[in-house]
Every structure is written in C-alpha cells, then in structure tokens.
Amino acid sequence: MEQIRNLDQLLEHAKAVGPKKISVARAEDAEVMEAVESARKAGIANAVLVGDEDKIKEVAASLGIDLANYEIVDEKGGEAAAALKAVELVSTGQAQIVMKGMVATANFLRGVLNKEKGLRSGKTLSHVYIHEVKGYDRIFFVSDPAFNMYPDIKVKVDIVKNVVELAHAFGVACPKVAALAAVEVVNPDMPPTIDAALLTQMNRRGQIKGCIIDGPLALDNAVSPHSAEHKGIKSEVAGYADILHVPNIEAGNILAKSIVYFAENKTAAIVLGAKAPVILTSRADSPETKLLSIATACALAAHQGK
Structure with missing residues (x-):
C-alpha cells in the first residue's frame, strides 16, 4: 500500500x-x-x-x-x-x-x-497520538504521551516496537524514529540521552527491526532538515522523523497537546500492545x-x- x-x-x-x-x-x-x-x-x-x-x-x-x-x-x-x-x-x-x-x-x-x-x-500497553500538522508532508506519531510515565529502556523498546507496527499499518515501510531528548549529544547527566543512544545501537544491531532509529535528537533537528544541517548532524532520521519517541510522559503529553492547541492540525489516538x-x-x-x-x-x- x-x-x-x-x-x-x-x-x-x-x-x-x-x-x-x-x-x-x-x-x-x-x-x-x-x-x-x-x-x-x-x-x-x-x-x-x-x-x-x-x-x-x-x-x-x-x-x-x-x-x-x-x-x-x-x-x-x-x-x-x-x-x-x-x-x-x-x-x-x-x-x-x-x-x-x-x-x-x-x-x-x-x-x-x-x-x-x-x-x-504479553506486550507493554502504550499510547500514541497521530498528528497531521500543516506544512509537513507526512504524519507524525508521538509516543508514549499518556500511559508509561517513566519507562526504563526495556519498556522504551516495547513502545518503539508498538508504534513501528502502527506506522507499517499506515504504509510507512521503514519509519524513521527520532529518540528525543533536550540535546543531540550523549550527556551522562541527562538519562534520556543515554536511553536514546541505546535504542539507536539496538536498532543498528538488529534488536529493533522494521525502522531506522537515531538519537539523541532534539525536536528541532528531528523534524527540520535545516536545523539538522546547521548543527552538522549526518543522519537518515534527522530532519525527516516519522515517529517522535519521547523520553517520559511529561515530554510526550506537552508535545502532543502543543501540536493540538498551537498548530493547525488533525489528530487521532490509539492504545497499542x-x-x-x-x-x-x-x-x-x-x-x-x-x-x-x-x-x-x-x-x-x-x-x-x-
């Protein structure tokens, strides 16, 4: 399809x-x-x-x-x-x-x-918002903004696998997953950057299939090619992410609701797993x-x- x-x-x-x-x-x-x-x-x-x-x-x-x-x-x-x-x-x-x-x-x-x-x-239940945002040529999947509050790396892997399956159902053959954090470099004092790097490496080693993961990525360089280029990030995902994988419930909830209330958009939601x-x-x-x-x-x- x-x-x-x-x-x-x-x-x-x-x-x-x-x-x-x-x-x-x-x-x-x-x-x-x-x-x-x-x-x-x-x-x-x-x-x-x-x-x-x-x-x-x-x-x-x-x-x-x-x-x-x-x-x-x-x-x-x-x-x-x-x-x-x-x-x-x-x-x-x-x-x-x-x-x-x-x-x-x-x-x-x-x-x-x-x-x-x-x-x-046997899978982790997770929630995803599906957003169509004016000005972009694709749908964004934001997960998990509602269910898993502070997921550890094992649960984050499950969340990614759940939403990748949904992206496949939308005809996205190999979704680009941005593992989001506040910055695009690994900082030992910022745990989300470490988890993002682990997800990226697990994807490269074939532990998470059917997608391309890169992270840590800040939101700007996940969705803006100009921002990614300006910061010198060379990545298949940077600037072109389909899936915005958030580090915790606050980040996801605020991101998803910001899209709903601050952008011209259409939105759907579903529970996966x-x-x-x-x-x-x-x-x-x-x-x-x-x-x-x-x-x-x-x-x-x-x-x-x-």
Whole structure:
C-alpha cells in the first residue's frame, strides 16, 4: 500500500479495508455514539453497543440515531461488567476493536487486561497520538504521551516496537524514529540521552527491526532538515522523523497537546500492545478526532489481520 501522508487519506484507507466491527464499552455516551454513527455512515466501522439498553435507546433517540443499524448487548451490571463484556466480544472474535464509552479508564483497562477474557498479548500497553500538522508532508506519531510515565529502556523498546507496527499499518515501510531528548549529544547527566543512544545501537544491531532509529535528537533537528544541517548532524532520521519517541510522559503529553492547541492540525489516538486495537478517547477530543481514532483502529486491525 502507499504511504498515508494525511488523515483524509487515512479515512479513505479505512473505508477500503473496512468496515470493521467495534465493541463499545458502556455505549450510553452521546459523544461516543455520535462518533460511532459517523464511522458507520462513512463505511469505516459497524458497532456492537454494550451497556444499559434502556439508556442506550435514550441517547440514540436524543441524537436521532436508528438503532436498527446496531447490535445491542444489554449489560446493566455497571462499568466493570460492561467493560469486560465489550472486551470479551473482541477476545472471542465477535468484534475486531474495543472502544471506551461511559466508563472510567481504570475499569476499562482492567477489562482489557483481564487474564481470562481480556486482550493481553504479553506486550507493554502504550499510547500514541497521530498528528497531521500543516506544512509537513507526512504524519507524525508521538509516543508514549499518556500511559508509561517513566519507562526504563526495556519498556522504551516495547513502545518503539508498538508504534513501528502502527506506522507499517499506515504504509510507512521503514519509519524513521527520532529518540528525543533536550540535546543531540550523549550527556551522562541527562538519562534520556543515554536511553536514546541505546535504542539507536539496538536498532543498528538488529534488536529493533522494521525502522531506522537515531538519537539523541532534539525536536528541532528531528523534524527540520535545516536545523539538522546547521548543527552538522549526518543522519537518515534527522530532519525527516516519522515517529517522535519521547523520553517520559511529561515530554510526550506537552508535545502532543502543543501540536493540538498551537498548530493547525488533525489528530487521532490509539492504545497499542493488546491483541486488538483499543480506542480510548478523551471527552476533550473533538468529534473529528474520535472519528479519526476509529479509522486508525480500523487500519491497524486490517494490518494485523493480514
């Protein structure tokens, strides 16, 4: 497939490989229902709505959504029960994607990680933001801005492997990974620079495959060829990074939200590392972001199903 370079192309790709089936945990959430209906109308995904059937019908009626287009699984046992049921539909093959509805993130993730019915894969769960930023010819993947707070080198390797697989699902055959730090030289007093250098060497020795990693790189010389050239950095990654691998949750969260609020952009997000794509959107996310997150999950599900 051709490389997806913007999120409109992602929507078209999701239509081409879809529709996939989403299992929604506690679907009695107006914003999530709107996103799921948009995805259905776009031909990207169909959904199984898990939760209190009476409340789901109330929400659907208020939005003018015809529930004849949906399967409903009535689960009135509360958040944890609905989350586990939604996850079970995916682990038993009745759906390909699980999505968080009106359920606390902790309860939702407990369902995902349930030992008997969940989606454990043995991998580290990690989060990624997918950004289309005006002025750039490609999509940026920022990881991990939300899950792993202060990952050690082992977890950082898992985070990179997770997001490289997602980049492959977007048609990026050999994604360029910038291991970010505050500077572009190794400084023993700055641990992120040491981890970045280790990731780079592990990639060169074949311990991390399917990508090219370089680091430490500061953000400017990761995305700006001019900056990289000015600083004399000779690298296949510098100036042309696809994946921005952040050293910790603060750096990732601030970077991702800076893009959302300070740049002209489109954004999606997804949780990686489970046996199936996991959509965990925020109430602050726009309807467009929710739809693009569903499209991302469909692209990944199609890639994993090959």
